[in-house]
Amino acid sequence: MRVGPAIVCLALLAGCGGAQPERGGVLGVQHKEELRWASPAEVRWLGKVAHWSASFARVGSEVARFEDAPDFDSVLRGDTRALDRYRIVLAPIRACGSTFGAAVGRAPTPRLRDSERGFRESCASFREGVDLMLRALDEQDPDVADRAREAIEEAAKDSAVAAGALPPGEKQALPRRGGLTETSRIEPKLSRAAGAVAGKNVEVRCWSGPDWRKLMVEERAYTRGKVNESVLGFASAGGARLSLAPTICRDLTRLAYEQARPAAAERLHALALAVATLAHESVHVSGIADEATAECHGIQLSERAARALGIERRLARRLKEAYWSRYDEIPAVYRSPECRHGGELDLDESSRPFP
Numbered sequence: 112m113r114v115g116p117a118i119v120c121l122a123l124l125a126g127c128g129g130a131q132p133e134r135g136g137v138l139g140v141q142h143k144e145e146l147r148w149a150s151p152a153e154v155r156w157l158g159k160v161a162h163w164s165a166s167f168a169r170v171g172s173e174v175a176r177f178e179d180a181p182d183f184d185s186v187l188r189g190d191t192r193a194l195d196r197y198r199i200v201l202a203p204i205r206a207c208g209s210t211f212g213a214a215v216g217r218a219p220t221p222r223l224r225d226s227e228r229g230f231r232e233s234c235a236s237f238r239e240g241v242d243l244m245l246r247a248l249d250e251q252d253p254d255v256a257d258r259a260r261e262a263i264e265e266a267a268k269d270s271a272v273a274a275g276a277l278p279p280g281e282k283q284a285l286p287r288r289g290g291l292t293e294t295s296r297i298e299p300k301l302s303r304a305a306g307a308v309a310g311k312n313v314e315v316r317c318w319s320g321p322d323w324r325k326l327m328v329e330e331r332a333y334t335r336g337k338v339n340e341s342v343l344g345f346a347s348a349g350g351a352r353l354s355l356a357p358t359i360c361r362d363l364t365r366l367a368y369e370q371a372r373p374a375a376a377e378r379l380h381a382l383a384l385a386v387a388t389l390a391h392e393s394v395h396v397s398g399i400a401d402e403a404t405a406e407c408h409g410i411q412l413s414e415r416a417a418r419a420l421g422i423e424r425r426l427a428r429r430l431k432e433a434y435w436s437r438y439d440e441i442p443a444v445y446r447s448p449e450c451r452h453g454g455e456l457d458l459d460e461s462s463r464p465f466p
Contacts, residue, residue, distance in 0.1 A: 148280040148325045149332075152219040157278050158332040160230075163214040164274075165335060170203040189251050198245060205241045207234035222279060229273025236266035275349050278329035282347075285316060291368055295322045298360065300367045301389060304419035305353060308393035308412045314352045315389070317360035326354065343388045346395035353392040359385045367420040376433075383413075383434040386427075390416040407450035410435055411458045411466040435466055 149157060177183065177200045185193035203210070211234055218227040240262035247256035276282070288296040295318045305313035318326060330338035330345070338345050344355040355363070362385035373379040391409035393416065399405050410431065417427035438446065449455040452465035 147283055149278055149329045150220070153223060153279070154328060154332045156215070156219050156223060157329060158335075159215045160226075160277065161333050161335045163211060166214070167203075167207065167210070174200055174204065186248060189248055194245070194248055197248075201241050201245070205238050207237045223277070226273040226276045229269050229276075233266045233269035233273065236262050236269060240266060271348075278333045280326055280329045281316075281352075281354060289368070291364055293319050293357070293361075295319045298364070300420060301355070301360070301363055304416045305389060305393040305396065307419040308390050308409075308416050309350075309397040311350075311397070313393060313396050316352060316354045317364075318354060318357060320357050323357050343384075344392045346392050350396050350398060353396055355388065355392070359388050363389060363420065366417075366422060370421075372426065379429065379433050380437065383430040386417050386420075386430050387413045387434045389413075402444050403447035403450070404456060406441070406445040407447055407456040407466075408458060410438070410450075431466060 177197065182193070186197050208231060211230055215227075215230075218224045240259045243255055243259035243262060247253070247259055286294075286296050287299060288294065289299045295316070298315050298317045301315035301317070302313055305315050324340070327338070327340050331340075342356065343359050344353060346353045362382050366382060366385070373382055387409055390413040391405050394405040394408045394412065399408065413434065414424075414427045414431045417430055418424065422430070438450070447454075447456055449457075450466075451457065452463060453460055457465065
C-alpha cells in the first residue's frame with residue numbers, strides 16, 4: 112500500500128500559493144497604527160524573516176531531492192532504515208517553530224505581529240503534518256497520510272497569508288488618481304492596461320521619488336536585495352498589484368494622457384522600455400515567475416498594453432519593434448533562445464514577423 116510523498120509545499124515565503132491579503136495584516140486585519148513605511152526596527156525584522164525563509168526554503172529543496180530519488184520507494188514501502196533517513200531529512204521542517212523563534216523572534220510592532228503569529232501557526236501545522244506523515248508511513252495508513260497532507264496544506268496557506276502582509280509600506284492605502292502627477296497613487300489607466308495583459312484585475316501603483324526610495328528600503332530587506340533601486344518595477348505577492356518606478360510611470364502617463372509621440376530614436380526606446388516594463392510585470396502578475404519567460408511574453412504583449420493605454424496601432428507596433436531590436440542587449444537572465452518565431456515562448460506561431 113502506497114501512502115505517497117509527505118511534503119506538498121515547503122517554501123514558506125516563496126513558491127507556496129494561497130490567499131493573500133490586499134493590505135497589511137493577516138486576512139486583511141487592520142490596526143489603528145497607520146500603514147506607512149517600516150521603522151528601522153521593522154526593517155531589521157523583515158530582514159530576519161527573509162533570511163530565515165531562504166534557509167527554510169533550502170531545507171525544503173533538500174526534502175524534495177530526497178523524495179525525487181529513485182530509492183524513495185523504499186520509504187513508501189515502510190523500510191525501517193529508509194524511514195530513519197527520511198526522519199533526519201524532515202527534522203528541520205519539524206523544527207520550523209524553534210528555528211523561527213531563534214532566528215527571527217518577536218515582531219517589534221503590533222502591525223507585524225499578525226504575520227509573526229501566522230508564521231508560528233504555519234510551523235505548528237508543518238510539525239503536525241510531518242508527524243502524521245511519518246506515522247502514516249510507519250503504519251502504512253493512507254487515512255493518516257491524508258490528514259498529514261491537510262495539515263501541510265494548511266501550513267502552506269498560513270505562511271502565504273502571513274507573507275502576503277509583508278512588507279507593510281507597499282500595501283498602504285493610496286488614492287486612485289489619473290493624469291500627470293508625481294504623487295504616489297493607484298493609476299487607473301495603467302491598471303486597465305496591466306489587466307489587459309494579465310487577463311484579470313490588476314492594481315498598478317505609481318510612486319513619488321521619495322516614496323519609491325522608502326519602498327526600496329523595505330523591499331531590499333525583505334527580498335534580500337533582489338528588489339533594489341535598480342529595478343524598474345516589481346509584482347507583489349498574491350498577483351493583485353504591481354509597482355512601477357517613477358521614471359516608468361512618468362513615461363507611461365505621458366503616453367496615455369499627453370499623447371507623447373517620440374521623434375528621436377532614443378526617446379522612442381525610452382517609451383518602448385516603459386511599455387515593455389508594464390507588460391513584463393503584468394505577465395508576472397498573471398502567474399509566471401521566470402524572468403526570461405515574462406520578458407518574452409511581455410514583449411509580445413506590449414502592443415496590447417500600449418493599445419489599452421490609448422496608443423494608436425502604428426505607434427504601439429513601433430514601440431514593440433524598438434524594444435525588440437535591442438533584445439540582445441538586455442541582461443542574460445531576461446533572455447531565452449526560445450524567444451523567437453516557432454520557439455517555446457512564441458505565443459502565436461501563426462503570426463509573422465516575430466514578435
